């Protein structure tokens with residue numbers, strides 16, 4: 001508990017309408033609550049931050065649970081940003097991924113943030129996106 005923040009690491013009793021609202025607000029996803037529920041339930045590690053019974057931050061990772069993991073969908077409600085909650089979510093995910101190499105990609109506007117949080121820039125990353133045009137326009141790929 002940090003400043004009355006409750007850290008939840010399971011999908012039980014989570015309102016995925018709220019999860020969907022937070023992720024869609026930032027354009028990190030455009031899925032509705034049912035699909036979002038499936039996405040988080042199918043993930044290896046999840047973190048939800050709750051304050052006053054409201055979800056204020058989310059994050060998840062996919063992993064084999066032994067050696068490799070990838071972090072996705074880190075987001076904090078707009079009015080709660082800049083209070084250390086983003087770092088808290090990442091730290092909680094990292095705890096659940098002990099022993100794993102962890103990769104992630106961030107939005108071009110957040111380059112620098114993850115170095116600040118102890119991650120190193122990858123020199124050899126490649127991606128194959130379903131919607132390449134979107135990722136090219138957003139500056140993820142050349």
Ligand SMILES: CC(C)(COP(=O)(O)OP(=O)(O)OC[C@H]1O[C@@H](n2cnc3c(N)ncnc32)[C@H](O)[C@@H]1OP(=O)(O)O)[C@@H](O)C(=O)NCCC(=O)NCCS
Nearest residue numbers: 026074075076081082083084085086087106110112113116
């Ligand atoms: C990115 C995001 C999750 C960060 O969460 P947050 O709760 O605002 O971040 P925190 O308060 O935990 O950490 C901010 C810290 O990172 C630093 N920081 C922020 N942006 C930075 C940047 N571009 N480069 C370096 N440091 C940065 C801040 O100075 C602060 O440092 P401090 O802890 O030493 O004071 C949040 O802003 C968010 O939800 N953004 C929109 C959703 C999004 O784009 N998510 C995708 C991220 S991959």
